[in-house]
Amino acid sequence: MIRMHPPNVWRAMARPGYLLSAWPWRSAGYLLTGVVTGVVVLVGIVTSAAAGAVLAPALVGLPLLLGTALAGIPVAALERLRLRLVDPGPAPDPHESPGEPGLRAWLSTRLRERATWREFGHALLFAGVLWPVDALALAFFLLGPSTVVATPLVVATAGEAKVLKVWLVSGWPAAFGFAVLGLALLVLGAYLLGVAAGARAGLARLLVASREADLGARVAELARSRVRLVDAFEAERRRIERDLHDGAQQRLVALTMTLGLARLDAPPGPLADQLDKAHAQAGTALAELRELIHGIHPRVLADYGLEAAVADAADRSAVPVDVGLELPGRLPQAVEAAAYFVVCEALANVGRHSGASRAEVSGGHRDGRLVLRIRDDGCGGARAGEGSGLTGLADRVSVLDGRLSLSSPPGGPTLLCVEIPCDPAS
Amino acid sequence: MTLRVDRPLRVVLAEDSVLLRDGLVGLLGRCGHEVVAAVGDAEALVTAVGEHDPDVVVTDVRMPPGFQDEGLHAAVRLRGERPALPVLVLSQYVQRRYAAELLDSGDGTGVGYLLKDRVGQVEEFIEALGEVADGGTVVDPEVVRQLLRRRRDPLERLTPREREVLALIAEGRSNSSIARELVVSEAAVGKHVSGILTKLDLPPADGTHRRVLAVLAYLRA
Numbered sequence: 001m002i003r004m005h006p007p008n009v010w011r012a013m014a015r016p017g018y019l020l021s022a023w024p025w026r027s028a029g030y031l032l033t034g035v036v037t038g039v040v041v042l043v044g045i046v047t048s049a050a051a052g053a054v055l056a057p058a059l060v061g062l063p064l065l066l067g068t069a070l071a072g073i074p075v076a077a078l079e080r081l082r083l084r085l086v087d088p089g090p091a092p093d094p095h096e097s098p099g100e101p102g103l104r105a106w107l108s109t110r111l112r113e114r115a116t117w118r119e120f121g122h123a124l125l126f127a128g129v130l131w132p133v134d135a136l137a138l139a140f141f142l143l144g145p146s147t148v149v150a151t152p153l154v155v156a157t158a159g160e161a162k163v164l165k166v167w168l169v170s171g172w173p174a175a176f177g178f179a180v181l182g183l184a185l186l187v188l189g190a191y192l193l194g195v196a197a198g199a200r201a202g203l204a205r206l207l208v209a210s211r212e213a214d215l216g217a218r219v220a221e222l223a224r225s226r227v228r229l230v231d232a233f234e235a236e237r238r239r240i241e242r243d244l245h246d247g248a249q250q251r252l253v254a255l256t257m258t259l260g261l262a263r264l265d266a267p268p269g270p271l272a273d274q275l276d277k278a279h280a281q282a283g284t285a286l287a288e289l290r291e292l293i294h295g296i297h298p299r300v301l302a303d304y305g306l307e308a309a310v311a312d313a314a315d316r317s318a319v320p321v322d323v324g325l326e327l328p329g330r331l332p333q334a335v336e337a338a339a340y341f342v343v344c345e346a347l348a349n350v351g352r353h354s355g356a357s358r359a360e361v362s363g364g365h366r367d368g369r370l371v372l373r374i375r376d377d378g379c380g381g382a383r384a385g386e387g388s389g390l391t392g393l394a395d396r397v398s399v400l401d402g403r404l405s406l407s408s409p410p411g412g413p414t415l416l417c418v419e420i421p422c423d424p425a426s
Numbered sequence: 427m428t429l430r431v432d433r434p435l436r437v438v439l440a441e442d443s444v445l446l447r448d449g450l451v452g453l454l455g456r457c458g459h460e461v462v463a464a465v466g467d468a469e470a471l472v473t474a475v476g477e478h479d480p481d482v483v484v485t486d487v488r489m490p491p492g493f494q495d496e497g498l499h500a501a502v503r504l505r506g507e508r509p510a511l512p513v514l515v516l517s518q519y520v521q522r523r524y525a526a527e528l529l530d531s532g533d534g535t536g537v538g539y540l541l542k543d544r545v546g547q548v549e550e551f552i553e554a555l556g557e558v559a560d561g562g563t564v565v566d567p568e569v570v571r572q573l574l575r576r577r578r579d580p581l582e583r584l585t586p587r588e589r590e591v592l593a594l595i596a597e598g599r600s601n602s603s604i605a606r607e608l609v610v611s612e613a614a615v616g617k618h619v620s621g622i623l624t625k626l627d628l629p630p631a632d633g634t635h636r637r638v639l640a641v642l643a644y645l646r647a
Contacts, residue, residue, distance in 0.1 A: 257546050
């Protein structure tokens with residue numbers, strides 16, 4: 001997915017034309033409002049904390065202290081607004097909405113949230129450190145160079161000027177020289193302002209903007225791409241099955257037919273024997289190919305659906321299997337395929353490991369879910385861990401928002417249960 | 427060459443793979459049969475049967491346009507229209523479900539269901555074709571093998587109504603007679619009968635009527 005990045009001060013500085021754009025002004029505005037806000041926050045926090053502490057014994061102070069702790073929330077909200085000046089990308093509110101209305105619910109939600117305390121930290125940092133830094137940046141990168149540029153003006157009105165309170169200037173050439181130097185400093189300052197504002201905004205974003213929203217969007221996209229991947233995988237299996245069926249299988253049948261005829265025509269002797277052998281080998285190849293194709297994607301599943309395909313899998317099982325499966329009709333292809341392969345894998349495991357004498361596949365479609373249970377009377381102890389085909393199948397089921405659960409205590413019985421939400425296909 | 431048959435048959439062949447169709451036409455011709463029409467899809471099969479009124483139909487299961495089980499459905503449909511028409515269905519793989527559907531069409535006689543592989547066993551294939559044309563029933567050994575793997579005690583699985591019907595079959599009653607006796611429609615009886623045959627895992631042996639086998643299962647139980 002290509003993501004369009006909204007412009008921000010960093011990207012603006014990387015481009016020509018930064019000096020003539022609004023970005024230096026936006027940076028200055030961001031830092032200036034930062035200073036103002038910071039001072040207000042400092043005064044507010046100190047006052048309410050002090051008042052709260054003093055009044056705490058009288059109990060009225062406690063709500064004040066609580067209010068102080070929650071002060072980070074409005075400060076952060078304001079900071080998210082200010083961010084738009086230099087970094088207009090989305091800065092989502094990190095707070096959850098309280099489950100129910102009322103002050104109590106709101107308070108208990110906020111006090112339990114990590115974001116609240118992160119924002120409180122931000123407010124303290126803002127009041128103690130950040131706004132003075134903003135002020136210094138403004139002084140050095142904007143005010144200082146500006147006064148240097150204004151040297152000729154000062155000379156014109158006062159007769160002489162003390163540039164940056166260091167150099168005394170009274171002559172015009174020197175005054176204009178300083179003005180030119182001031183302009184150069186102003187240009188440099190514009191970039192440094194951008195850097196200061198950008199860095200400051202980056203820090204603020206880290207502290208007050210939700211990171212989960214971004215993460216959530218990525219998770220959603222990943223989930224969608226996983227579904228697409230499984231669909232593509234399934235379509236590919238069907239294509240391979242069709243290609244093998246229409247190609248290799250037909251040719252092999254034709255080959256056995258030709259060999260069969262040739263064998264009849266050949267006079268008894270070594271040639272007939274060789275033809276016999278070739279005919280038998282072609283027949284074996286054909287049988288193997290048929291099994292292979294069946295394993296890739298069985299026709300009965302495509303043609304008749306899950307119920308018939310499960311009955312077919314039960315027929316093929318080495319262990320006798322009782323099938324009690326009733327479905328309202330066809331289900332979505334992906335669901336049928338996933339459920340079918342779970343049943344096949346489970347029955348294969350029953351045959352291989354369980355020592356069971358009997359297995360049972362039961363289930364149906366209830367309350368918008370397909371539910372299948374595969375039970376055997378074997379020795380149990382099955383695990384869905386490493387190397388088990390069940391792990392891959394569990395992934396496949398989870399793509400469909402389904403669940404696969406295995407219960408297999410030592411001594412048995414083993415019960416595998418798969419649930420997939422779905423509606424009957426129309 | 428021992429392959430020539432005593433009774434030449436007029437065959438309508440449906441097979442979408444040109445390679446196999448040509449091969450089968452050649453094979454049947456070699457044996458003395460006449461392929462009166464060789465078509466590539468199910469619609470053409472139905473048309474060709476109407477046109478040529480053949481002795482026997484040989485059809486693939488999977489054909490255009492859907493490449494699913496069009497051939498099988500065409501065969502079932504043809505037998506619905508002409509119950510006496512012998513049909514031999516070839517399939518790349520065997521499914522009990524397909525076999526059941528086919529054997530339940532008409533009265534279960536004059537049908538065959540074989541793996542396509544068997545055409546390579548030329549003599550057996552030609553023999554099976556003759557059997558089907560004579561009204562016999564031929565089921566692929568692979569289907570039988572699948573059926574035998576299923577659990578036993580078959581009568582346990584019959585509903586009380588199905589057991590009643592089976593008992594009447596054992597008396598040699600026809601479907602219409604059973605319908606009258608039980609005061610149900612003949613279609614309902616047909617449904618019970620196919621239910622019984624399916625539940626009893628009855629692969630009719632060559633030339634033996636399935637109802638007889640059902641009765642045997644009933645008597646042995």
